[in-house]
Structure formats: structure tokens, C-alpha cells
Amino acid sequence: xxxxxxxxxxxxxxxxxxxxxxxxxxxxxxxxxxxxxxxxxxxxxxxxxxxxxxxxxxxxxxxxxxxxxxxxxxxxxxxxxxxxxxxxxxxxxxxxxxxxxxxxxxxxxxxxxxxxxxxxxxxxxxxxxxxxxxxxxxxxxxxxxxxxxx
Numbered sequence: 001x002x003x004x005x006x007x008x009x010x011x012x013x014x015x016x017x018x019x020x021x022x023x024x025x026x027x028x029x030x031x032x033x034x035x036x037x038x039x040x041x042x043x044x045x046x047x048x049x050x051x052x053x054x055x056x057x058x059x060x061x062x063x064x065x066x067x068x069x070x071x072x073x074x075x076x077x078x079x080x081x082x083x084x085x086x087x088x089x090x091x092x093x094x095x096x097x098x099x100x101x102x103x104x105x106x107x108x109x110x111x112x113x114x115x116x117x118x119x120x121x122x123x124x125x126x127x128x129x130x131x132x133x134x135x136x137x138x139x140x141x142x143x144x145x146x147x148x149x150x
Contacts, residue, residue, distance in 0.1 A: 046071040
């Protein structure tokens with residue numbers, strides 16, 4: 001009897017794994033929610049000085065272009081996404097401000113470890129754009145670290 005119970009558990013978890021993999025690897029332009037894959041909430045805040053020109057940015061991954069965004073001082077752009085089951089999720093952004101521009105990964109496997117947990121399978125990542133560069137913190141109230149200059 002114990003053989004059948006263990007076998008049923010194995011079948012159930014195998015089914016969940018295959019279902020999860022199918023949802024994650026879907027080619028649809030709309031991100032699919034998948035069981036057991038982490039979700040992320042990305043925040044990009046314009047922390048430039050008062051009176052500064054707007055910050056412009058465009059973020060994307062290999063399948064999703066999130067379009068042009070314009071942020072006035074103290075405004076924030078947010079987007080959600082699901083990580084890939086086996087890692088390898090990457091989002092990059094191109095920033096434009098006051099005649100300067102900068103492109104870098106705002107999310108990859110290395111950055112993900114610095115994001116702050118909001119609970120099971122959900123984390124948030126914060127970027128602040130300042131006059132002297134780009135700062136990363138795992139949560140809004142975290143200690144931010146300068147990662148890039150303009």
C-alpha cells in the first residue's frame with residue numbers, strides 16, 4: 001500500500017513540474033504565472049534634483065519591450081515579471097537624461113540575490129536614479145549602493 005502512496009506523490013509532483021515548465025516557456029507575449037517560479041516587482045525611481053529635466057527610459061527583456069517611459073522628479077516606474085524556472089532572467093534598461101545616456105542590466109541572476117523578499121515567491125528590487133548615477137537597494141527602506149555612474 002505504501003508503494004502506491006509514494007508513487008501517487010511522485011506522479012503529482014512530476015505533473016506540477018511539467019505544468020510549471022510549460023507555463024514558464026510559453027511563447028505568448030503575455031507573461032504567464034507559473035507555480036514555484038519567483039515573481040519580481042521592479043521599481044525605478046527618479047531621485048534627480050528638483051527642477052531637473054524628466055528622466056526617460058526604456059526597459060526590456062528578450063521577449064518583452066516595455067516601451068518608452070518618462071518620469072518627472074520623484075516619480076517611479078514599476079513593472080512585474082516572473083523569473084525563469086532555471087534562472088537566466090534578464091531585464092535591461094536604457095536611460096536618457098540631460099544629454100546623457102546609460103544602458104545596463106537592472107535584473108539578472110546576480111542582481112536577484114540582492115532583491116528584498118515580500119513573501120513566498122515574490123521579491124522587489126529598487127533602483128534610484130540620481131545626478132551622479134544609479135543606486136540599487138533590495139527594498140525601498142534599504143541602504144542603497146551606487147552601481148553605475150552616468
